[in-house]
Amino acid sequence: MMVTFSIRDEIVEVINKLFVYTDMQEWEKLQAEIFSNDVLFDMSSMGGEKAETTSKAICETWKNGFVGIDSVNHLAGNYLIQIHDTVATVFAYATATHYKESATNGNTREFVGTYNISLLKHGVGWRIYEFKYNLKFTTGNADLS
Secondary structure (H helix, E strand, C coil): CCCCCCHHHHHHHHHHHHHHHHHCCCHHHHHHHHEEEEEEEECHHHCCCEEEEEHHHHHHHHHHHCCCCCEEEEEEEEEEEEEECCEEEEEEEEEEEEECCCCCCCCEEEEEEEEEEEEEEECCEEEEEEEEEEEEEEEECCCCC
16 A cells, blocks of 8 residues: 655655754765755854855765764754745754763753755755754753863
């Protein structure tokens, strides 16, 4: 028996894979299944920049940022989704917890915030072309020292 996803289900699946693949450091899958080649990427709420970049550059930045971290865990939800033909927008709450066994000032840090994500339906499926993170606050050992 074949089960068909609704359009909303397809979009939620992409967002869930964004976080799961990031935690699993599946950089190739993020590029092939989740992001468009070019992404308007905005991490300015964390001191980063808002810029047009590539999915490859995003994955390289995240990969380098995870060096020395033993585990990363994203939890997301409260999805508010709007769909207009082949374009969709998603608002989501999310937390990201980073764990480092060798840290002496506390083993974890947590980022709490929201996301504004825009997706475009391509022939191969929905892909993220705009990504904005809105940091609310952090807790724990900020530099995992």
